[in-house]
Structures are given as structure tokens and as C-alpha cells.
Amino acid sequence: xxxxxxxxxxxxxxxxxxxxxxxxxxxxxxxxxxxxxxxxxxxxxxxxxxxxxxxxxxxxxxxxxxxxxxxxxxxxxxxxxxxxxxxxxxxxxxxxxxxxxxxxxxxxxxxxxxxxxxxxxxxxxxxxxxxxxxxxxxxxxxxxxxxxxxxxxxxxxxxxxxxxxxxxxxxxxxxxxxxxxxxxxxxxxxxxxxxxxxxxxxxxxxxxxxxxxxxxxxxxxxxxxxxxxxxxxxxxxxxxxxxxxxxxxxxxxxxxxxxxxxxxxxxxxxxxxxxxxxxxxxxxxxxxxxxxxxxxxxxxxxxxxxxxxxxxxxxxxxxxxxxxxxxxxxxxxxxxxxxxxxxxxxxxxxxxxxxxxxxxxxxxxxxxxxxxxxxxxxxxxxxxxxxxxxxxxxxxxxx
Amino acid sequence: xxxxxxxxxxxxxxxxxxxxxxxxxxxxxxxxxxxxxxxxxxxxxxxxxxxxxxxxxxxxxxxxxxxxxxxxxxxxxxxxxxxxxxxxxxxxxxxxxxxxxxxxxxxxxxxxxxxxxxxxxxxxxxxxxxxxxxxxxxxxxxxxxxxxxxxxxxxxxxxxxxxxxxxxxxxxxxxxxxxxxxxxxxxxxxxxxxxxxxxxxxxxxxxxxxxxxxxxxxxxxxxxxxxxxxxxxxxxxxxxxxxxxxxxxxxxxxxxxxxxxxxxxxxxxxxxxxxxxxxxxxxxxxxxxxxxxxxxxxxxxxxxxxxxxxxxxxxxxxxxxxxxxxxxxxxxxxxxxxxxxxxxxxxxxxxxxxxxxxxxxxxxxxxxxxxxxxxxxxxxxxxxxxxxxxxxxxxxxxx
Numbered sequence: 001x002x003x004x005x006x007x008x009x010x011x012x013x014x015x016x017x018x019x020x021x022x023x024x025x026x027x028x029x030x031x032x033x034x035x036x037x038x039x040x041x042x043x044x045x046x047x048x049x050x051x052x053x054x055x056x057x058x059x060x061x062x063x064x065x066x067x068x069x070x071x072x073x074x075x076x077x078x079x080x081x082x083x084x085x086x087x088x089x090x091x092x093x094x095x096x097x098x099x100x101x102x103x104x105x106x107x108x109x110x111x112x113x114x115x116x117x118x119x120x121x122x123x124x125x126x127x128x129x130x131x132x133x134x135x136x137x138x139x140x141x142x143x144x145x146x147x148x149x150x151x152x153x154x155x156x157x158x159x160x161x162x163x164x165x166x167x168x169x170x171x172x173x174x175x176x177x178x179x180x181x182x183x184x185x186x187x188x189x190x191x192x193x194x195x196x197x198x199x200x201x202x203x204x205x206x207x208x209x210x211x212x213x214x215x216x217x218x219x220x221x222x223x224x225x226x227x228x229x230x231x232x233x234x235x236x237x238x239x240x241x242x243x244x245x246x247x248x249x250x251x252x253x254x255x256x257x258x259x260x261x262x263x264x265x266x267x268x269x270x271x272x273x274x275x276x277x278x279x280x281x282x283x284x285x286x287x288x289x290x291x292x293x294x295x296x297x298x299x300x301x302x303x304x305x306x307x308x309x310x311x312x313x314x315x316x317x318x319x320x321x322x323x324x325x326x327x328x329x330x331x332x333x334x335x336x337x338x339x340x341x342x343x344x345x346x347x348x349x350x351x352x353x354x355x356x357x358x359x360x361x362x363x364x365x366x367x368x369x370x371x372x373x374x375x376x377x378x379x380x381x382x383x384x385x386x387x388x389x390x391x392x393x394x395x396x397x398x399x
Numbered sequence: 400x401x402x403x404x405x406x407x408x409x410x411x412x413x414x415x416x417x418x419x420x421x422x423x424x425x426x427x428x429x430x431x432x433x434x435x436x437x438x439x440x441x442x443x444x445x446x447x448x449x450x451x452x453x454x455x456x457x458x459x460x461x462x463x464x465x466x467x468x469x470x471x472x473x474x475x476x477x478x479x480x481x482x483x484x485x486x487x488x489x490x491x492x493x494x495x496x497x498x499x500x501x502x503x504x505x506x507x508x509x510x511x512x513x514x515x516x517x518x519x520x521x522x523x524x525x526x527x528x529x530x531x532x533x534x535x536x537x538x539x540x541x542x543x544x545x546x547x548x549x550x551x552x553x554x555x556x557x558x559x560x561x562x563x564x565x566x567x568x569x570x571x572x573x574x575x576x577x578x579x580x581x582x583x584x585x586x587x588x589x590x591x592x593x594x595x596x597x598x599x600x601x602x603x604x605x606x607x608x609x610x611x612x613x614x615x616x617x618x619x620x621x622x623x624x625x626x627x628x629x630x631x632x633x634x635x636x637x638x639x640x641x642x643x644x645x646x647x648x649x650x651x652x653x654x655x656x657x658x659x660x661x662x663x664x665x666x667x668x669x670x671x672x673x674x675x676x677x678x679x680x681x682x683x684x685x686x687x688x689x690x691x692x693x694x695x696x697x698x699x700x701x702x703x704x705x706x707x708x709x710x711x712x713x714x715x716x717x718x719x720x721x722x723x724x725x726x727x728x729x730x731x732x733x734x735x736x737x738x739x740x741x742x743x744x745x746x747x748x749x750x751x752x753x754x755x756x757x758x759x760x761x762x763x764x765x766x767x768x769x770x771x772x773x774x775x776x777x778x779x780x781x782x783x784x785x786x787x788x789x790x791x792x793x794x795x796x797x798x
Binding site: 079160286308348370 | 638685745772
């Protein structure tokens with residue numbers, strides 16, 4: 001299969017070791033993982049433990065024969081006769097895709113290893129395999145990636161911010177990961193594509209399925225310019241529980257997650273919880289407190305679970321591991337505005353607006369001793385804030 | 400003076416001790432503090448130390464004679480001949496006001512003591528005296544008080560939120576403290592008055608001065624229904640440095656500060672810094688990241704200096720010291736929605752939408768073992784989520 005369209009595109013520059021054809025054993029492994037990916041609904045913890053113990057080929061044989069523990073059986077008995085590995089690999093090849101497995105160089109090893117930590121394991125561990133469409137090398141694409149997610153029922157404000165931030169993140173060289181849903185997700189993908197930049201759509205169904213239907217065109221474009229990724233074999237339809245499994249993959253493939261808008265019950269809050277379990281930066285975009293679409297974001301802020309981000313620079317800074325990307329401070333500081341301080345300010349404020357005022361009157365009005373007033377007035381004159389006129393001193397407005 | 404209109408209105412119920420006429424010494428003290436309040440521009444640290452050492456009457460005599468240290472002289476020499484104590488007390492009486500001094504029961508002792516802590520002293524200590532208009536007993540009025548402040552250049556969103564939150568805070572029995580400026584401050588006062596509730600306007604000029612001019616009507620109403628407070632004697636005009644001094648008093652009189660909107664350089668950020676120096680809760684209202692009026696709020700959030708508040712209940716909870724005022728959680732939790740979990744959800748999602756599906760087909764589609772499917776289907780039926788039809792099981796939509 002190494003030379004079939006279904007094999008992963010190798011990147012010889014980045015990974016010289018994989019430029020050579022694979023050993024045939026890899027095909028047996030790929031077939032075994034394709035079979036197991038169809039047989040068990042993610043995430044099957046007992047099956048994953050068996051694969052870790054005996055390897056995917058042996059694990060597939062045991063599952064086929066039914067000679068497995070009751071916990072593995074409960075995860076595989078319903079579909080163990082579904083022998084569709086070759087058909088599924090042919091189906092993914094027909095749409096120009098491939099099955100990426102942990103044995104491949106393309107496997108996003110480090111990002112997905114996060115799923116093995118104690119807190120994250122409650123959301124499931126490393127996937128058995130990933131079904132992928134799109135030319136980019138998956139491991140490279142997620143090297144610097146940020147998830148941008150949020151409500152389907154987004155406001156105009158939310159879609160605008162999701163689009164602009166994703167555009168900026170893509171311009172900054174980051175990959176934008178999202179779930180291809182209506183609302184925030186769609187705006188995030190579109191923003192990244194417009195840059196143009198790299199975006200990854202993670203689906204709760206097969207990568208050959210256009211879901212939601214209204215995003216058929218968007219998904220086609222992502223499959224040409226970015227990546228579509230799923231744990232589900234071709235033809236699997238979306239289902240409620242699959243969105244939760246999908247959310248875990250969005251969080252795991254990204255170095256951090258930005259929640260742009262989330263209602264009180266938004267699925268984005270699930271992605272947020274997984275991001276926290278992974279120990280990765282969770283960011284939220286504030287919005288009007290009068291908007292139901294921002295309630296979930298403000299809850300996360302108030303609970304201290306997320307950091308507020310208002311710009312692309314702040315997101316890049318929060319994700320942090322991408323180097324010394326500190327959000328630049330606005331150049332002008334408040335103390336640099338040429339505004340006189342302390343006694344000088346008091347003298348300045350005591351100057352006449354239309355007519356000159358005597359030194360003595362300035363002293364009484366400002367409460368600053370006369371000798372200090374006489375020392376400060378020439379300084380204010382030099383600063384262009386005071387003018388010596390016939391009857392004394394007049395104020396010049398600050399620019 | 401005890402029975403003159405300029406004396407503080409006593410509240411015999413709350414403070415039986417002050418129902419009796421004061422000793423004449425208090426008048427000498429009041430005259431001394433009125434004189435010192437006019438002579439020194441707030442905040443005069445050296446003069447305050449002298450008053451603490453020798454008392455206000457003796458301190459006034461020393462200042463008058465010029466027999467003071469050079470540091471006290473620098474704070475008093477310019478105006479020490481301004482003998483206007485009786486005239487100022489008469490002026491405040493003419494507008495129905497009074498001078499409240501630390502020797503009075505009405506003095507807000509505990510709130511202002513906050514200004515004596517190390518960090519807050521950089522903003523100045525306890526005032527020498529407060530010029531006050533309005534019937535409420537000042538110490539009681541600030542017992543449960545929240546400052547609601549923000550930009551003069553507020554957005555419609557900001558004014559709406561300031562008004563609605565202040566209305567709600569006033570209804571909850573809290574006093575709303577603000578600075579009577581255009582924008583957020585004005586909306587905060589108006590919201591509290593509408594409840595109807597108590598509001599305090601703290602001015603950077605004499606309490607007989609309507610500043611800003613456009614708030615003349617608002618200030619007149621506050622003087623009738625609430626309180627107007629200033630460190631400045633009657634007739635003193637507002638000046639830039641006086642707004643900073645005023646901000647310190649707003650923060651000190653309140654148990655916590657809510658910044659509704661603040662641009663990058665808003666004076667509200669100064670009030671925020673003092674609130675922090677006082678060690679009191681600093682709250683900000685999030686807003687659209689596309690709005691310049693919320694930039695200062697989001698900076699405070701991002702720096703971890705402020706907590707986000709989106710409702711009156713959250714403000715009351717954050718201020719905290721008002722008792723067990725925990726913001727109530729929304730009654731419905733996500734896990735209480737009757738949504739089936741785990742295998743039950745997978746079975747539910749595998750049911751036919753239009754036609755019945757056999758137990759076996761549900762098992763394969765869901766990946767749940769057949770015996771579990773057969774146990775779960777009656778449960779889903781009881782929950783009103785599955786219907787047994789001719790050819791098997793059909794899905795009923797969740798409400």
C-alpha cells in the first residue's frame with residue numbers, strides 16, 4: 001500500500017527516514033488498525049490496553065476470534081464481524097485520503113500523548129487511528145496549532161471575532177483547528193483559509209461525509225487546502241456522543257484552545273474542560289454581558305479556569321510554548337504623555353485660561369508655595385504648557 | 400453650631416450617643432478642620448502627621464503662625480492666610496450641607512481607615528474633613544457600598560450595563576458610589592436613583608459646584624435623595640489632579656469597585672489601582688473585544704488584577720463581606736437534562752429516525768453489545784426517548 005493514494009504523503013525534508021518504502025508489516029498493522037477502528041466505538045479503553053499489550057495485529061486477531069476479556073468483548077462484540085478494513089481503506093483512498101496510524105511518522109505523537117495523562121484519560125486516550133483527508137503532513141500541521149471553537153448559535157460579533165482572530169493566527173503561521181460546525185467553527189475555518197493559512201477540521205463522522213450539509217463547500221475547500229481528520233471510518237454518521245469524542249481530539253491536536261462564544265450549555269465548554277484536563281492554555285474571548293452567546297465564556301473567566309484574550313497577539317502569548325511571543329505593550333505609557341505631575345500639575349491647573357494670572361494668585365489657587373511656583377512656571381513654559389503674558393501666566397492646552 | 404443647619408444630622412436610633420448636644424470643643428475642632436481643609440491641597444501627608452500628633456486645633460494655630468516644619472510649610476504656606484473657615488461653614492450651610500469631621504459619629508471611620516494601610520498611603524491617607532450635602536447619615540450610607548465607575552466616553556452598551564447593574568445593586572440594598580462624570584458615572588447614579596436607592600456622588604470640586612455642567616439636574620437630585628461628598632471646600636473648582644484625589648475617595652468609601660468600561664487611559668484605571676492598593680475587590684464588566692471602551696477592562700482581567708462580573712448577583716458575591724451573598728447557580732445543571740449518558744446515548748443515537756430498527760442493527764450501529772442494547776432500550780422507552788414499533792425501535796426526539 002505504500003505507493004497507493006491511501007498512504008500518507010511523506011515529507012522527505014522533514015523526515016528523511018520515511019522516504020524509503022515501508023516494510024510490508026506496516027500494511028498488516030494498518031489493516032489491523034483499520035479493522036479495530038471500525039469495530040470499537042471510540043474511546044475503547046480496554047481494547048486500547050490490549051493493543052498496547054500485544055500490538056494491533058495480535059489484538060485484531062483476538063477480537064475477531066472473540067478470545068478476549070469481558071471488558072474488551074463489551075467494546076467489540078457487537079461489531080467484531082464487521083470485516084471492512086480493506087473496503088474502508090479503499091473508500092478513504094477514493095476521496096484522496098489516508099489512514100494515519102501511530103506507527104507512521106505522520107502521527108501527531110506529542111500532541112496526542114497529552115491524552116495519556118491522568119486527568120485527560122477520563123476523556124479517553126490516544127486514538128486507535130486517524131482517518132485523514134488533505135495534503136499537509138499531519139504531524140507538521142499540528143506543530144503550532146490553536147483550536148478556535150464556540151457556539152453554533154453564534155452572534156454576528158462572535159463570527160466576526162472568530163474570523164478575524166483565525167485570519168491573524170494563520171498569518172502568524174499557526175494552524176487553526178476547529179470542528180466545522182455552523183457558527184464559530186465555520187467562521188474560524190474561513191478566516192484561516194482567507195489568510196491563506198492552514199486549518200484542520202475535526203469531524204464527528206467519516207471524513208467522506210459532509211456534515212453539516214450546509215458546509216459541504218467549506219469542507220471541500222478544507223480537504224484541498226487543509227486537513228480533515230476523524231477517528232471514525234468512512235461512512236460513519238455523526239451522533240451526539242461522537243461530538244464529545246471529537247471535541248477531545250480538537251483539544252488534543254491544539255497547543256491551546258480559544259473559546260470565542262459559548263452559551264450556558266455550549267459544547268465548546270466540553271472542549272474547554274478537556275483542554276484543562278490536558279493542562280493546556282484555555283483562552284476565552286469576552287463579549288457583551290448582555291449576550292447569551294457569551295455567558296459560557298464569562299463563566300470560565302469568572303471561575304478562573306480561562307484567561308481572557310482580546311487579540312491575536314494575546315492568544316499567541318498565552319499559548320506560550322511557541323517561543324518568546326509576548327504580546328507587545330502599547331508604545332505609549334500613561335506616564336509618558338508629557339502630563340506634568342504633582343506640584344507642576346497643580347500649578348498648571350491654576351493658570352488663567354483667557355488672561356494672565358500673577359505668581360501669587362497661582363500660589364494661592366494651587367496651594368503650592370510661591371518660590372516653588374516661580375521655579376515651576378519656566379519649566380511649564382519650556383514644555384509648551386504656560387505662556388508669560390502682560391498680567392502674568394496663561395495656560396496653554398495640552399495636545 | 401450643634402443646632403445650626405451646618406451640623407451633621409444625627410441618627411438617634413442608630414447612634415444614641417450623639418443625640419445629645421456636642422461639647423463646645425467640637426466647634427473649635429470643626430473650625431480648625433474647616434480652616435485646614437481650605438489651606439492644604441489634598442492630600443497633605445506632613446500636615447496630616449502634625450494633626451495626628453497635636454490635634455486639629457493646635458495644628459491650625461501652628462499653621463497660621465507659620466511655626467511649622469519645612470515639609471508642613473510647603474503644604475500650607477501658600478494659603479495659610481486664607482481665613483475662611485466660618486465663611487466656608489456658612490456657605491455649606493446655605494446649600495443645606497455640612498462639614499463632617501473624624502470627630503463626628505457620622506465619619507465613615509472603617510472604610511477610610513483602609514487609606515492608612517501601607518500600599519494605599521501612596522494615594523494619600525484619611526481626609527482632613529469631608530464636605531457633604533444630603534440627608535443620609537454618611538457612615539450608614541457607606542456601610543454596604545459599591546463603586547460603579549468607568550469612562551466618560553462610554554458606549555451605549557456601557558451606559559446600559561452601568562444603569563442596570565446600579566439599579567439592581569440599589570434594589571439589593573447597596574449604595575452606589577460614583578464620580579458624577581458623564582458616561583458610566585452618570586448612568587450609575589441614575590440607575591441607583593431609579594430603584595429607588597441610595598447613591599453617593601464624590602466630586603473633584605466643592606459640593607456647591609455643578610460639575611460637569613450638564614449634570615446640574617442630576618446633582619440636584621442626588622443632593623435631595625442621596626449624598627454629595629468632597630474633600631474640597633465650597634467654591635473650589637475642579638482640576639486635573641483633583642480627579643485623582645477624588646478617585647481615591649470613591650475607592651475608599653466603597654467595599655469594592657466595578658469598572659464598567661474603561662479605555663486604555665481611562666481615569667477608571669486609576670480608581671482600579673487604588674481599589675487594589677486598598678485590598679478591596681476589583682471587578683470589571685467584560686465587553687466586546689472590538690470596542691475601545693472595554694480595552695482597559697480586558698487589560699485588568701488579563702493581568703489577573705480584576706474578577707469578571709456579568710450580573711448584580713456576581714457583584715454582590717464578589718464584594719463578599721456583605722455576608723453569604725453567593726451568586727445562585729442556574730438551577731439546571733448540564734447533567735440534569737435527561738440526556739442519556741455513555742452506552743445509553745450511543746443506543747439512542749442508533750435508533751431509526753423514521754422507521755423501526757432491529758435490536759441487532761442497533762447493536763452494530765452503536766457498537767454496544769446486544770444484551771446491553773436489549774437492557775437499555777426499555778429504559779429509553781421509559782424516558783420517552785424510544786418507541787417500540789413494528790420493525791423494531793424508533794427514536795423520539797429529546798425535548
